[in-house]
Amino acid sequence: MHATHDDARVENLLSAELLGFLACRTPGAWVEWALANPELLLIDHAQCEKKAASTAMSLLYRYVDKPLLLSKMSQLAREELLHFEQVVKLMESRGIVYRHIKASRYAEGLRQAVRPQDPERLVDILIIGAFIEARSCERFACLIPHLDDELAKFYRTLVKSEGRHYEDYLMLARHLGSEPIAPRIAFFAEREASLITSPDTAFRFHSGVPY
Numbered sequence: 001m002h003a004t005h006d007d008a009r010v011e012n013l014l015s016a017e018l019l020g021f022l023a024c025r026t027p028g029a030w031v032e033w034a035l036a037n038p039e040l041l042l043i044d045h046a047q048c049e050k051k052a053a054s055t056a057m058s059l060l061y062r063y064v065d066k067p068l069l070l071s072k073m074s075q076l077a078r079e080e081l082l083h084f085e086q087v088v089k090l091m092e093s094r095g096i097v098y099r100h101i102k103a104s105r106y107a108e109g110l111r112q113a114v115r116p117q118d119p120e121r122l123v124d125i126l127i128i129g130a131f132i133e134a135r136s137c138e139r140f141a142c143l144i145p146h147l148d149d150e151l152a153k154f155y156r157t158l159v160k161s162e163g164r165h166y167e168d169y170l171m172l173a174r175h176l177g178s179e180p181i182a183p184r185i186a187f188f189a190e191r192e193a194s195l196i197t198s199p200d201t202a203f204r205f206h207s208g209v210p211y
């Protein structure tokens with residue numbers, strides 16, 4: 001079976017807006033890499049959910065004077081922890097042992113470009129959050145046609161909630177910045193797409209393509 005992202009079932013799961021936000025689609029080579037590494041996929045997925053909760057929590061600590069951010073991020077952190085529990089449970093039922101693995105270069109590759117001063121720092125972190133959520137959504141949708149029923153059903157629920165997270169991050173970036181965010185979106189879109197399409201050393205949920 002050749003993995004492809006042109007599948008109509010994939011397109012139906014994703015909004016045109018989300019697809020327009022991302023500068024590239026996931027390469028078919030990544031989908032094939034994922035299908036060849038089902039255990040790593042789930043272990044790294046669990047890591048990503050935990051990290052997503054922790055990123056939201058750190059914003060709660062740093063930006064206590066922004067009520068909209070506090071309510072959105074606290075809700076988001078709870079949802080990510082719920083996803084984390086669901087992945088861990090699924091791994092357990094499949095006999096997959098949860099072990100420490102190195103994070104992919106992806107999030108760090110985006111974070112390196114964050115401007116040091118607020119509010120620019122916050123806006124950049126929020127835009128990166130939107131990219132990570134949008135990409136996760138797009139990758140779940142790419143995988144769904146190739147997965148077993150249980151995992152496909154779970155990933156369909158995640159496409160919905162990560163899609164909302166993408167919208168929330170973007171909305172917060174628009175509200176909390178002091179300048180139009182389009183140039184920063186364009187900047188990160190290009191950086192993100194190059195992390196997604198270039199060769200990568202190890203398979204991860206957000207990795208590039210095999211060497």
Ligand SMILES: [Fe+2]
Pocket residue numbers: 049052079080083162
């Ligand atoms: Fe999640």
Ligand SMILES: [Fe+2]
Pocket residue numbers: 052080133161162165
């Ligand atoms: Fe999320």
